[in-house]
Amino acid sequence: MLTTTLSFENLHNHGELFANMLRARRDLFIVHNKWNLPEALGMEYDQYDTPASRWVVVHDELGRVLAGNRLTPSTARCGIYSYMIRDAQRGLLDTIPSHLLYDEAPVGENVWESSRLFVSHDVPAARRRRVHARLVLALTKAARDLGATNCLTLLNANWPRWAGRVGVDMTAMGPVMEIEGVANQVVSMNFVPNLH
Template structure:
């Protein structure tokens, strides 16, 4: 099992891994969760998959097991910025605008983490290891970009996993359900020491 952080600068060195990750997102979010998201050729993508983002991917022999997208809160692409802020601004039909208690931040040291997933067919006996690898690499990758805080609309079970890595997560908005799965926006502090 390997973990990589993909960017537009380095994705060519990983062969089909980026496309495989978008296909895994399609299986997870469109086929599995029935979310109404943009798709083409069996891949899920949206307006935040730009050169400003990074994608953390857990994989084995080209098979994607898990992933997450990181986008700076300073990002701009047309009318869009980052997912949590754009939802709050009413630009996204599928996410309610009241997802945050405060205005969405814009700062160099804060990055958005979204589209976090572990594919359904990851065996139970290694699932926890895949989750831990994804979370740990997500934090290291965000830190490498200068982030000290992540903000993300994430499943409510994630903080329990994060605590095992020494990552502090604080709720930033009310709990809401997507396809029957409870989610909420969290601030993820990366100042604490990871185990």
């Protein structure tokens, strides 16, 4: 099992991995979960897949994507958009409630957002926990390498059950909300204790 952090600067070094990750996102979010998201050429994408973002991918030696995640700086701007959690709070996204945070969405050089976190639905149940842990550890390292001390993410509200197992300090940043029939919550991953 390998992990790769992709950026627009290094995509050319990794063959089809970026496209395979977008295909895996489509398979899970559009085909399996039946979410109404943009797609083209068999790939899912949105307005946050820009050169400002990075993508952490867990994959095998053949490039088959097992899991993935997108990291976007809270300072990013693309037209009217910034980052997903902040834009939802500002009422720009009709699929995520605007009351998802207790306070105003933070913006700062050391604050990033983790979004589109997934484990492919065809990863066997016996292997899912290990793949998920590998993804969280890789995204933690990537975020820290980018200078993040905090990373906001919208997660399934069951996060307290596994946060300790992967060694990430997490704090609820908003209420538990039902989105697409699933209980979700915005959480901040605090990387300060792990910085050396």
